[in-house]
Amino acid sequence: MKSSNHVEYAITPPKGFLSVNWGELWRFRDLFLVLAWRDITVRYKQTVLGILWALLQPVVTMIVFTFIFNRVGRIESGDTTPYPIFLYVGLILWHYYSMTLTSASNSLVTYQAMLQKIYFPRFIMPASTAVTGLVDLAIASLILAGMMVYYRFSPPLLGLLVLPVLLLCTILAAVGFGCFLAAINVKYRDVRHALPFFIQILMYVTPVIYPVKMLDKYPVIKSLMLWLNPMSGVITNARAALLGQGHFDWTIMGISFLMSGVYFVVGLYYFRNTERYFADIV
Amino acid sequence: MSKPIIEIEGVGKRYRIRGQRERYLSLRDELAKSARRLSPFSRPRSPVPGRSEDFWALKDVSLTVNEGEVLGIIGRNGAGKSTLLKILSKITPPTEGRITMRGRVASLLEVGTGFHPELSGRENIYLNGAILGMTRAEVRRKFDEIAAFAEVEKFLETPVKRYSSGMYVRLAFAVAAHLEPEVLLVDEVLAVGDIAFQKKCISKMRDASHSGRTVLVVSHNMQVIASICRRALWLDSGKCVVGGDAADVVGQYERAGASSVTGGSGGRITRVPRPPAPAWIDWLETCDENGRFRSVFAHGETMQMVVGLCGRLPSAPYFEWVLYTEKGYVASSGGTFFAEKDFPLPTPSGSLRARIGPLPLAEGRYSLLLRLGEQPGCELTDVWEDAATLVITSCVPHAGGLPFDTKRGVIYIPAEYSDGETQGR
Missing domain, CATH: 2.70.50.60 (abc- transporter (atp binding component) like domain)
Known part of the structure; x- marks a missing residue:
């Protein structure tokens, strides 16, 4: 038997404010990957259409929304950009964001047996959900690529370079907010019921189906939206980066990044300081 | 001898029990409550609304465990055995006291935690291994051994939801049995599987202790405790009643078993x-x-x-x-x-x-x-x-011998054995 008796630690009643134990998170990276892999595998098992689901959902939404909001409702992309592709860029990012937010919020409750029987840094559970959605996002992006060819868009190099930053911003916001909601969900089960409604409303206060320019007449609402909702800046800039719609706005990007960071840190620390009681109250 | 691998000093765990009416808190009610509190028209209330009660699941438990020891923890339901294991495995924090651990801990509080019914046996081995704290490389190395131990080699690609409950349990235990922590915490998992498999599990746990691993077992099966543990701890209502030689403690527990129930519980x-x-x-x-x-x-x-x-x-x-x-x-x-x-x-x-x-x-x-x-x-x-x-x-036909339990039959028929030659028909 190999003797690795160097590990020595104390278990004591937690006191005061806890900071995040990054070293421990790193040691549990395998679990993080395995949980993400599990969610991806399970998602496509026993489905007739399999991977096609990831395509069907955004495409059908795009078709229906284009008809309702663009043809009937007369909402335009704001310039010469064709509405379907304008919408689609917003939709797939929004879909990723809302999906990650939802599954992160429900992760602890869904797998509560694990919470009560095994120790691991709890943050791994909501965090791993961010990976699952990436697969859907990647698949849905194939359609986007096809549409860009069809509409003859060639993204500027800068756009492609900025994309990972936009994605990171989305992940931070979704995971941070998701952690916060997950921690509350453990204690108060009505979060679960309120969330779908909340996300639906949130979509309408994010420029998914309309350009942020449409709000120029309401400067207060517009800046509130850009400041409080990082996805506003992300989606607007994604359109600039990929479709060349307007110019890439570094200020807005900065704001989005800052706010995502704030959400992430607040969510993470709130989570960290409530996680010790999860097993008792879930 | 080196320092003990586990030192538990005055550990206690308090749960706050709310009125039994509400199983889950609702955010709506909490908001309404705090709104009422803020309102200037509300009457001042007692500091603890909702009548919460303190309940000590564990109180003042102290214990040291040396490396390589196999310790049994016994006691009635609700005595605090599982709570103690949960605290030791860091699932829930203690309310007071201090525990010093000097080794890598793995806990097996339930068989098959995290198993996903849709995934195949192979996939679940990797999943469960990671959940229990093994690295992927470690699982890969021991994969064949695990599959062989569980006797499911032929069904590795089948989703575990199609497994019989016996196969499911065997697979789950097999993964856990191949953990190599310095301290293993086991809760009641031996109560599963057929007798042959139980024997295999018990011998696996014995092996673990022979290889220098420290094992803490919670079980209601006194036979198991007495046979694999050298030392045992008897918990009752969150407190340590007796600790010491396993056979001794088990004996005391069994003798007291009846009388402790006589007291409070029971009735009409x-x-x-x-x-x-x-x-x-x-x-x-x-x-x-x-x-x-x-x-x-x-x-x-x-x-x-x-x-x-x-x-x-x-x-x-x-x-x-x-x-x-x-x-x-x-x-x-x-x-x-x-x-x-x-x-x-x-x-x-x-x-x-x-x-x-x-x-x-x-x-x-x-x-x-x-x-x-x-x-x-x-x-x-x-x-x-x-x-x-x-x-x-206490169906123990002869003092110190094996107990006669329902696995052997429902009624015990006394029998005597003697030399067949001496007494004819």
């Missing part, structure tokens, strides 16, 4: 909801020969049963009791129609006392079913399923 079991029958059995009391309430009896003791009968009893009623084993087989039964004396059942209502014993039953748990009817074989008036659980203990 009233039937809820009341059955919609014209006549029914309304309540039940089980007690020993001296009339003290009890539901735990030693092998060979006599029990008394008093039942309350209500409603309009049929003209020629009979009363019957049936004891079922945990597996659902009839262990024995009896009724007024077997009694030597013709016993008139009270009409219209009243109570009936039955003296049953001495009980020749094997150690184990039995479920009691009560029936009230009109003539045996005719239509039943009332059936009360699972009216009470009886526990039979």
Whole structure:
């Protein structure tokens, strides 16, 4: 038997404010990957259409929304950009964001047996959900690529370079907010019921189906939206980066990044300081 | 000798119990409550709204465990055994006290935690391994061994939802058995699987201790505790009652088993909801020969049963009791129609006392079913399923020997053995 008796630690009643134990998170990276892999595998098992689901959902939404909001409702992309592709860029990012937010919020409750029987840094559970959605996002992006060819868009190099930053911003916001909601969900089960409604409303206060320019007449609402909702800046800039719609706005990007960071840190620390009681109250 | 691998000093765990009404808190109620508190019109309230009560699941537990020791933890349900393991595995923090750990800990509080029914056996081995703290490389290295131990090699690509419960449990235990932590915490997992597999698990745990691993086992199976542990700890109501030599502690626990139940618990079991029958059995009391309430009896003791009968009893009623084993087989039964004396059942209502014993039953748990009817074989008036659980203990045919439990049979028949030559027919 190999003797690795160097590990020595104390278990004591937690006191005061806890900071995040990054070293421990790193040691549990395998679990993080395995949980993400599990969610991806399970998602496509026993489905007739399999991977096609990831395509069907955004495409059908795009078709229906284009008809309702663009043809009937007369909402335009704001310039010469064709509405379907304008919408689609917003939709797939929004879909990723809302999906990650939802599954992160429900992760602890869904797998509560694990919470009560095994120790691991709890943050791994909501965090791993961010990976699952990436697969859907990647698949849905194939359609986007096809549409860009069809509409003859060639993204500027800068756009492609900025994309990972936009994605990171989305992940931070979704995971941070998701952690916060997950921690509350453990204690108060009505979060679960309120969330779908909340996300639906949130979509309408994010420029998914309309350009942020449409709000120029309401400067207060517009800046509130850009400041409080990082996805506003992300989606607007994604359109600039990929479709060349307007110019890439570094200020807005900065704001989005800052706010995502704030959400992430607040969510993470709130989570960290409530996680010790999860097993008792879930 | 080096420092102990686990040092537990004065550990306690407090749970706050709220009123039983609300299972889950709702955010809506909390908001309403705080709004009321903020409102200037509300009357000042007591500092603890919602009547919460403190409950100490563990109190003042101190213990040291040395490297390579196999320690058994025993006690009744709710004694705090699982709470102790949860604290040691960091799932829940202690409210007070301090624990020093000097080794890598893996806990096995449930078999198959995190198993996903849709995933195949192979996938679940990797998943469960990671959940229990193995790296992917480690699982890959031991994969064949795990599959062989679980005896599921042929079904590795089948989703575990198609597994029989035996296969499922074997696979789950196999993964856990191949963990190589310095400290292994095990809760009650030996209660699963068939006897052959249980034996395999026990020998695996013995191996673990021989290779210098420290094991803490919680179990209700005294035979297991006595055979694999050198030391045992008896917890009751969150406190440590006795600690020491395993055989000793198990013996004390078993002897006290009956008396500790005699005290508070037990008493009259009233039937809820009341059955919609014209006549029914309304309540039940089980007690020993001296009339003290009890539901735990030693092998060979006599029990008394008093039942309350209500409603309009049929003209020629009979009363019957049936004891079922945990597996659902009839262990024995009896009724007024077997009694030597013709016993008139009270009409219209009243109570009936039955003296049953001495009980020749094997150690184990039995479920009691009560029936009230009109003539045996005719239509039943009332059936009360699972009216009470009886526990039979101390069926140890010869002092210090193996206990005779329900796995060996339902009744114990004394037998003597001697040289076949000396005494002819």
